[in-house]
Amino acid sequence: MTDYTIQLEETFLDYPDPEANAIIVYFTGCNHRCPNCHSPLLQEVRTYTETNEQICQKIKDFAKRADTNKLVFLGGDPLHPSNQTLNWYLCTELGKDYDICIFTGYNIDYVKNLHLTGVKYYKCGVYDEKQAQESKKTDKMYVLASRNQNFYDSNYQQLSENGILLFNNN
Numbered sequence: 001m002t003d004y005t006i007q008l009e010e011t012f013l014d015y016p017d018p019e020a021n022a023i024i025v026y027f028t029g030c031n032h033r034c035p036n037c038h039s040p041l042l043q044e045v046r047t048y049t050e051t052n053e054q055i056c057q058k059i060k061d062f063a064k065r066a067d068t069n070k071l072v073f074l075g076g077d078p079l080h081p082s083n084q085t086l087n088w089y090l091c092t093e094l095g096k097d098y099d100i101c102i103f104t105g106y107n108i109d110y111v112k113n114l115h116l117t118g119v120k121y122y123k124c125g126v127y128d129e130k131q132a133q134e135s136k137k138t139d140k141m142y143v144l145a146s147r148n149q150n151f152y153d154s155n156y157q158q159l160s161e162n163g164i165l166l167f168n169n170n
Contacts, residue, residue: 003046003048003049004047004048004049005048005049006026006048006055006058006059008023008025009026010022010024010066010068013137014072015070015072016121016123016151016159016165017070018137019139020068020070021068021070022070022071022072023063023066023068025059025071025074025090026039026042026074027042027076027080027086027087028044028045028046028082029042029044030042030080030105032127034105034129035127036129038127038145039074039076042075042076043076044076045082055090056090059071059094060094069098069099071098071099071101073087073101073102077105078104079110079111079114087102087116091118092117092118098118100119101121101123102116102122102123105125106124107124108152108158111124111152111156112156120153121154121159122152123144123150123151123152124149124150124151125144125146125149125163127145128147131163132145133146140166141164141166141167143164143165146163147163150162150163150165151165
């Protein structure tokens with residue numbers, strides 16, 4: 001296990017909204033071992049050098065500079081057992097003021113059993129090369145990397161189908 005400082009980045013592509021910018025919070029630790037993983041360097045479980053409180057403040061400061069209340073937790077897998085204490089803390093502390101989306105390879109039943117609060121969206125499902133599709137985001141839709149991955153809302157209702165989320169453009 002190695003030490004790790006939480007990494008943050010601004011994005012316009014990863015949040016399930018056609019116009020929102022968001023902050024990516026990269027987590028380490030993943031046991032899915034998907035072939036052609038997008039983040040193989042983040043699979044290893046690492047020890048965070050900051051406290052939960054310091055990580056939370058770092059996210060708040062970065063989001064303020066980026067002028068957004070949208071957060072995306074991804075990387076290895078935010079719901080990996082090594083991240084559950086930090087994830088619970090961040091969802092509880094940030095969930096009332098920020099719109100959180102968690103990208104996980106676990107299925108929605110696993111997510112339900114965690115009883116997280118403060119999360120607006122979940123992207124669930126491991127990457128499956130046999131169901132791969134070109135990942136992209138446009139004003140009309142968000143296409144995930146494989147058809148078995150889907151978005152769910154805070155009530156665990158599926159919002160996308162075959163890895164495609166259509167935006168309501170009124």
